[in-house]
Amino acid sequence: AQTVTQSQPEMSVQEAETVTLSCTYDTSENNYYLFWYKQPPSRQMILVIRQEAYKQQNATENRFSVNFQKAAKSFSLKISDSQLGDTAMYFCAFMKHGHAGGTSYGKLTFGQGTILTVHP
C-alpha cells in the first residue's frame, strides 16, 4: 500500500514571495504519477500540477513547479510570486500506474493537506 505524508499542517507567506510545500511518499512501485491539488475555500478540488515518475525533468506550470526526487521519494511544490488567490488547502496525491481494459484503476492516495495562507 502507498502512503503520502505532508508534514506541514499550515504555512504562510507574504504576497509576491516564494513558498515551498513538502510531500513525501512511500511505495514499492516503479511506475506512478504524482499530483498537487488545490482546494480553495469554495471546496472545489483543482489540479495544480502533475508529474510522471518516469520523467526526470521536473514539471512546471506558470508560477508552480515541483522538485521531484524519486530516490528520496520526495515531491515538493514551489509557488513563486505568491498571490492572494493562492490561499487554499494543498493536497499531494499519488497514483499507481494502472492498466486499461481490466479492472485496474488509477486510485489516488492523498496526503493530509497543507493550509497555505498568503498575506498582503
Next chain:
Amino acid sequence: NAGVTQTPKFQVLKTGQSMTLQCAQDMNHEYMSWYRQDPGMGLRLIHYSVGAGITDQGEVPNGYNVSRSTTEDFPLRLLSAAPSQTSVYFCASSYEVNTEAFFGQGTRLTVV
C-alpha cells in the same frame, strides 16, 4: 461545461436514515470514484468504477453502496447513516486510467 455535478451540496441526516448522493458527469469519462474528506486525513477512496456495470471497493467502503448503470451517473448510497459518516464527499471522474481526476464540488453531510 457542467463537468462533474454533485447533488445535494449540503445535507443533514438523522442516525439510521438512508440517502443517496448523486453524481453525474457529461465528459463521457469511463472512470468514476467517490472519496470522503475528513480533517487531518486528506481524501480517502470509498468506491470506484471503471465503466458501466463495473464497481469495486476502495479504502473505506463500509456503510456505502454504489452502482453504475450508465456511463454518466455514479450514485453513492448510505443505507443507515451513522455519525462516523459525517464528512465531505467528493465524486471524481477521469477519461483514461492514468490521467488526472476531475472533481465535483463536494457534498457536506452531517449525521446527527
